[in-house]
Amino acid sequence: MDKLRVGIIGTGGISASHIDGYQQCKNVEIVSGCDIDAEKLDAVCKKNNIPEQYTDHRELLVKSDVDAVSICTSHESHAEIAINALKAGKHVLSEKPMAITSMQAQQMLDVSKETGKLLMLGFVRRFGDDAELILDCKERGMFGDIYYAKASYLRRYGFPGGWFGNKARSGGGPLIDLGVHCIDLCRYLMGNPKPISVSGTTSYKLGKPVLKDTYVGDAPNEKRKADIFDVEDMATLYVRYDNGAVFYLDTSFCLNIKGPTGRIELFGDKAGAKIEPEVEFYTTMADRMVDIIPVKKAQFDFRGCFRREIKHFVDCVTLGIPCRNPAEDGLMVTKIIEAGYKSAETGREIIF
């Protein structure tokens, strides 16, 4: 094909990162945009010279001559849009989380297999310099056996606003929205082990408090007042994997903590590492404890990661290279999150 023709479905916040990513690829043309909000759609399409506009994704799939679509909509719509797009013969890059139930995620995977079209998940953290360095070190045996990983993704007053607080549309709060990144990244770095059991808790203590001061990235108070908020404001998760490794996560939209804070750590029997906020290694040398700090910082960089993720999607479709973020991994992460919520609800560990 001359140029890969792409459509963007959902023209809200994150679509800018997808559009930027495609714009960096010389072999891509963004042909169409779609959003149920016509005003938002028009503004994004005009700003980016996207010629075709649709307010219904099904119309885009019929009328717009695209090879692939990015799905950048709210969580509840990912499955329906992905399935329709795959059936229409399009390759799909879907934002995280894959879906709000594992049944939907399974259907997405099945349709991708039936149609032979690529379904790639937007696990953007896999494309960080930090992830690349850790994987490189792991492959060279630096960590030995990685038997524990833990992640904290804690916002102090960081409810993103709008539909993110409406469980029917988001599937849940910080566990599905923020935790999804940590669950996937740690599992990926550990070599994608299979979960054997999951325990989770959810807290509904702070809700979406209206404060006089909010920090950058937080939703404005007016938006926070208006919306339904029936998701957890904080969650914990504990996963046992079949290789004996365990993973612990705590994540919040709202928590009385000095923060926000983000920390991801991996522990092996030869060395451990902190991945976030920047990579450091902890090991022993000559019978002494040593800390190793790479001279070139390895950190998650939002724009760079999106560009690498989109380029990878384009390369998968145009060159047929194997996909680093396959739908199988999205399904497994969806199962872990679902089990976390079920465990929180029942007060019991969920066995796979």
Ligand SMILES: NC(=O)c1ccc[n+]([C@@H]2O[C@H](COP(=O)([O-])OP(=O)(O)OC[C@H]3O[C@@H](n4cnc5c(N)ncnc54)[C@H](O)[C@@H]3O)[C@@H](O)[C@H]2O)c1
């Ligand atoms: N990878 C990341 O780091 C990252 C960061 C932010 C958001 N996201 C994900 O991106 C997705 C979108 O998040 P956002 O922050 O851009 O939200 P947003 O609310 O800003 O944008 C979503 C857009 O989708 C539109 N929409 C909803 N249902 C639709 C449908 N059926 N058809 C067409 N348009 C529809 C809405 O009108 C809205 O404009 C979510 O899945 C979110 O989790 C990922």
